[in-house]
Amino acid sequence: MNNILVADAVTKQYGDHVALHKVSLEIPKNSIYGLLGPNGAGKTTLIRIINQITYPDQGRIFFDGQPLLPHHISLIGYLPEERGLYKSMKVGEQVLYLAQLKGLSKSEAKERLNFWFDRFEIGDWWNKKIQELSKGMAQKIQFIVTVLHKPKLLIFDEPFSGFDPINASIIKDEILKLKEDGTSIIFSTHRMESVEELCEYIALIHKSEKILDGKLSDIKKAYKNNSFEVGLELANGAFPLNDLKSKFTLTKINHSPLENQLDFTVKLPTNDTGSFLGYLATLGNINHFKENIPTANEIFIYNVQSSDNE
Amino acid sequence: MSKLGLIIRREYFAKVRNKSFVIMTFLSPILMVGMVVLIAFLTKVNDSEKRVIGVLNESDYLQNDFLSTEKTSFVNFKGIDLETAKDSTLKMGFYGLVYIPDETDLELVANRSFFYTKEAPSTSILDKLESIFQTRLRQKRLQDLGVSTEDFATVDGNYEMNTATFSGQQNIKGINEIKAFIGGGFGYLIMMFIIIYGGFVMRSVIEEKTSRIIEVIISSVKPFQLMLGKIIGTSLAGVTQFAIWIVSASLLLLVVTFIFDIDPSGLTSNPALPGGGMANMAQLPSGNETMQIYAQELFKIPWGMLICFFVIYFILGYLIYSSIYAAIGAAVDNETDTQQFIFPIILPLMLAIYVGFFSVFGNPHGSIAVAFSLFPLTSPIVMLMRLPGGIGEGGVPVWQLITSIALLIITFIGIVWLAAKIYRVGILMYGKKPSYKELFKWLKY
Numbered sequence: 001m002n003n004i005l006v007a008d009a010v011t012k013q014y015g016d017h018v019a020l021h022k023v024s025l026e027i028p029k030n031s032i033y034g035l036l037g038p039n040g041a042g043k044t045t046l047i048r049i050i051n052q053i054t055y056p057d058q059g060r061i062f063f064d065g066q067p068l069l070p071h072h073i074s075l076i077g078y079l080p081e082e083r084g085l086y087k088s089m090k091v092g093e094q095v096l097y098l099a100q101l102k103g104l105s106k107s108e109a110k111e112r113l114n115f116w117f118d119r120f121e122i123g124d125w126w127n128k129k130i131q132e133l134s135k136g137m138a139q140k141i142q143f144i145v146t147v148l149h150k151p152k153l154l155i156f157d158e159p160f161s162g163f164d165p166i167n168a169s170i171i172k173d174e175i176l177k178l179k180e181d182g183t184s185i186i187f188s189t190h191r192m193e194s195v196e197e198l199c200e201y202i203a204l205i206h207k208s209e210k211i212l213d214g215k216l217s218d219i220k221k222a223y224k225n226n227s228f229e230v231g232l233e234l235a236n237g238a239f240p241l242n243d244l245k246s247k248f249t250l251t252k253i254n255h256s257p258l259e260n261q262l263d264f265t266v267k268l269p270t271n272d273t274g275s276f277l278g279y280l281a282t283l284g285n286i287n288h289f290k291e292n293i294p295t296a297n298e299i300f301i302y303n304v305q306s307s308d309n310e
Numbered sequence: 311m312s313k314l315g316l317i318i319r320r321e322y323f324a325k326v327r328n329k330s331f332v333i334m335t336f337l338s339p340i341l342m343v344g345m346v347v348l349i350a351f352l353t354k355v356n357d358s359e360k361r362v363i364g365v366l367n368e369s370d371y372l373q374n375d376f377l378s379t380e381k382t383s384f385v386n387f388k389g390i391d392l393e394t395a396k397d398s399t400l401k402m403g404f405y406g407l408v409y410i411p412d413e414t415d416l417e418l419v420a421n422r423s424f425f426y427t428k429e430a431p432s433t434s435i436l437d438k439l440e441s442i443f444q445t446r447l448r449q450k451r452l453q454d455l456g457v458s459t460e461d462f463a464t465v466d467g468n469y470e471m472n473t474a475t476f477s478g479q480q481n482i483k484g485i486n487e488i489k490a491f492i493g494g495g496f497g498y499l500i501m502m503f504i505i506i507y508g509g510f511v512m513r514s515v516i517e518e519k520t521s522r523i524i525e526v527i528i529s530s531v532k533p534f535q536l537m538l539g540k541i542i543g544t545s546l547a548g549v550t551q552f553a554i555w556i557v558s559a560s561l562l563l564l565v566v567t568f569i570f571d572i573d574p575s576g577l578t579s580n581p582a583l584p585g586g587g588m589a590n591m592a593q594l595p596s597g598n599e600t601m602q603i604y605a606q607e608l609f610k611i612p613w614g615m616l617i618c619f620f621v622i623y624f625i626l627g628y629l630i631y632s633s634i635y636a637a638i639g640a641a642v643d644n645e646t647d648t649q650q651f652i653f654p655i656i657l658p659l660m661l662a663i664y665v666g667f668f669s670v671f672g673n674p675h676g677s678i679a680v681a682f683s684l685f686p687l688t689s690p691i692v693m694l695m696r697l698p699g700g701i702g703e704g705g706v707p708v709w710q711l712i713t714s715i716a717l718l719i720i721t722f723i724g725i726v727w728l729a730a731k732i733y734r735v736g737i738l739m740y741g742k743k744p745s746y747k748e749l750f751k752w753l754k755y
Contacts, residue, residue: 015751015754048738051528051529052529053525053528053529053738073529073530076529078525078526078529080522080525080526080529082522082525082740083522083523083525083526084521084522084523084526085521085523085526086324086517086518086521086523087517087521088324088328089324097316097320098526098527098530100316101313101316101317101527101530101531102530142526145526
C-alpha cells in the first residue's frame with residue numbers, strides 16, 4: 001500500500017446540513033498533502049472523522065490499508081485549528097499527561113520531551129504554567145504535544161497561526177524534517193503561499209464536495225493556459241502593437257517609446273511557442289519570455305468561483 | 311494506567327491543587343465552627359438578660375402567684391399608689407408594672423388589671439402573665455361549679471396518647487421526627503454535594519472549551535471517557551474535601567468547646583441537628599427512662615442498611631445530576647449562559663428537600679412521600695428521609711424501595727446517555743448559546 005490514508009465516498013450529515021458529500025481521497029505515504037477549501041467547506045469535519053472524533057454516516061476510511069479503528073488514534077497526531085492547553089497546568093506535567101493519553105509510557109514521554117525541549121531550547125519552561133507563556137511559546141508546546149508520540153500521520157490545521165515569522169519558519173523546517181523522517185502529513189490551510197512551499201499533493205473541498213485533487217505539479221500543468229509574459233526591445237521605428245493585437249490576445253500591455261520597450265502578456269491558441277518566438281524575433285530583441293504557471297491561489301479561486309457559478 | 315484512570319487522576323489533582331479549593335477546604339471548618347460558637351455565645355447573652363417586673367397588688371387575690379424564675383423576677387410594691395409605682399418602675403429600669411386593683415371578685419380583679427410597659431410588651435412575658443391569671447380564674451370557676459382545690463389538681467394532670475405499631479412494638483412520639491432528621495441529614499448532604507460539585511464539573515467542562523484544549527484531548531480519548539473521568543475525579547476531590555471538613559470541624563469544635571467552656575448539649579439543641587430532637591425529649595418528666603428508650607430506638611435504626619442505601623442513592627443521584635451539569639457545561643461557552651439551564655435541574659432538588667421537610671417528616675409513608683421517593687430526580691433525597699424508619703412492616707415497603715432504585719437506574723442510564731450525546735456535540739460547538747430546540751437536534755447527530 002502506498003497510501004497512508006484512503007477515504008472512500010465519505011458522507012456526513014448534521015441534521016439537514018450536509019457537511020461532506022461522497023468525498024474520496026487518497027493520501028500517499030511520506031508526502032505533504034494539502035487539504036484546501038474555503039471556510040465551512042467541510043475540511044474540519046473530514047479531519048475530525050479521520051481522528052475518530054465523529055463518525056461518517058456513509059463511506060469508509062482506511063488507515064495504512066486497514067479499516068480505521070480506535071487503536072489507530074495513537075498513530076495519528078492532530079493539531080486542531082481551535083487549539084489550546086490547560087492554562088493553570090504546568091508545561092511538563094501537561095505534555096506528559098497528553099502524551100500518556102496517546103499511549104506513551106511516562107518514562108518514554110519524559111525522554112522524548114527532554115529531546116524536544118533541548119531542540120527548541122526551552123528546558124526552563126518545564127515548571128511554568130501555560131498562562132505564564134506568550135501565545136507563540138504556547139504554540140510551540142502545542143506542536144511538541146502533537147508530534148511527541150511519533151505518529152505515522154500528522155494532521156496540521158492552520159499550523160502557522162499564532163506564530164511570528166521566525167517561529168513559523170522554525171516550525172516549517174520541523175514539518176519538513178518530520179516528512180524526511182517518513183511521516184505523512186495532512187496540511188489544512190488557507191495560506192496558499194505555504195501550500196506552494198510545502199505540499200506535493202492537494203485536494204480542494206468546496207461546499208462539502210471534493211472538486212479537485214492530485215499532485216500539485218500535475219494540477220498546475222493542467223491549468224496552464226498558454227499564457228506567456230513577453231519583454232521586447234523593439235527595432236528602431238518598429239511599431240508592431242496593432243499587428244500583434246490583431247493576431248493574438250494581449251493583456252497588461254506596457255509600451256515605453258523612449259526606451260523602445262514593449263511588455264505584454266499573451267495568450268497563445270496552442271503551446272507552439274517556436275513559431276511565435278520566430279515571429280517575435282522579426283520585431284526586435286526578445287529580452288524576456290516566461291510561461292505563466294498558475295499559482296495554487298489562482299487555481300483555488302478559479303475552481304471555487306467556477307463551481308459557485310454552476 | 312488506563313486512559314480513564316489518567317483523566318480521573320488529572321481532574322482530581324487539578325481540583326485539589328487549585329488555590330481557591332484549598333482555601334475553601336481549610337477556611338470552611340473555621341467559619342462553620344466560628345458560626346456555631348457565635349450562635350452559642352449570642353444565645354447565652356440573650357438568655358442571661360433578666361427582666362424585672364414590678365407588681366402592685368391592691369387586692370386580696372393572687373398574692374403568692376408571681377414567682378420569680380431564671381429569666382423573670384417579680385418585685386412587689388406595697389403601700390404606694392399607682393402613679394408612684396409607675397414612677398419607681400421607670401426609675402429603677404424595670405421592664406413593666408402589673409397593676410391589680412382592689413375589687414370584690416377575682417373576675418373583676420382580672421378584668422381591671424393592667425400591665426404597663428414602656429413599649430409594647432413581648433409576647434412571652436404576656437403569655438406568662440396571662441397564664442398566671444388564667445390558672446387562678448379556671449380554679450375559681452371550677453370551685454364555683456363545686457370542684458375542690460384538691461380535685462382541681464388531679465383534673466389538671468397532663469395526658470399523652472400511647473402509641474404502638476400493629477405488631478405491638480411500642481412507638482415513641484418524636485422518634486419519627488428524629489429518624490426523619492437523620493434521613494434528612496443524608497438527603498441534605500446529597501443535595502449540597504450535587505450543587506457544589508456538579509457546578510465544579512460544569513465549570514471544568516467550560517474551562518476545557520474556552521481554553522480550546524478539548525479537541526486535542528478528544529482526538530486521544532472518547533468524549534464519554536473524558537466526561538466520566540471528569541465527574542469521578544471531581545467527586546473524589548469533593549469526597550476528600552468533605553472528609554477534611556468533617557474531621558477538622560469536629561476537632562475544632564472539640565477544642566473550642568474545651569477552651570470556651572461551652573456546654574455542648576446547648577449546641578445540639580439546635581433543631582437542625584439530628585441530636586436536637588433528643589435533647590428536647592430529655593426534658594420530659596421521666597427524663598432518664600425516656601432517654602434510654604430513645605437511645606434504644608436510635609440503636610435500632612439499621613445504620614448499616616441506611617449507610618448502604620445512602621451510598622447507592624448518593625452515587626446514582628450524583629451521577630445523574632453531574633452528567634446533566636457536564637452536558638450544560640458542554641452546551642455553553644461561558645458561565646453566564648448557564649443560568650437558564652441550571653434552574654430546571656436545581657428545581658427538583660429544592661422540591662425534594664422541601665417536600666422532605668414538610669411532608670415526609672409529618673407522614674413518612676403518605677402518598678406524597680411515596681410519590682416523591684419513587685420519582686427518580688427526587689428519590690435520592692426523599693427516600694433517604696424515609697429509610698431510617700426501616701424496611702418492611704412499619705417502614706418503607708420493599709416494593710417501593712425496589713421500584714425506586716430500578717427507576718433510578720433506568721433514569722441514570724437514560725440521562726447519562728443523553729448527556730453524553732449533548733456533551734459530545736457541544737464541546738466542539740463554539741460561539742453561540744444553544745436553545746433547547748438545538749440541544750434536542752444535537753441528540754440526533
